[in-house]
Amino acid sequence: MGKSDLALPLTELEDYGRRLRSLKTRLNHTKKLFESYEDDIGDGGVNDAVKTEDKRGGKGGDK
Known part of the structure; x- marks a missing residue:
């Protein structure tokens, strides 16, 4: 594994x-x-509702 294996294209990072x-x-x-x-x-x-769903990992406001 050489240095070139770790190279990342700068344009992609930007x-x-x-x-x-x-x-x-x-x-x-x-x-x-x-x-x-x-x-x-x-x-x-x-x-x-947003905070509750954020904590539960849900997508909507249903309880």
Whole structure:
């Protein structure tokens, strides 16, 4: 196993980094949207459902 086995193409790493930053940005915007529901209607039900499903590893708000 030589050094060339460990080489990673820099362009692929840069693209991967861009995609991760994009995903993080979109997730942060989604979080702010959910928080705005509570601010707008005074109900934390959306945030509570998301947090519950996140802990359970689920995909929806069904209990």
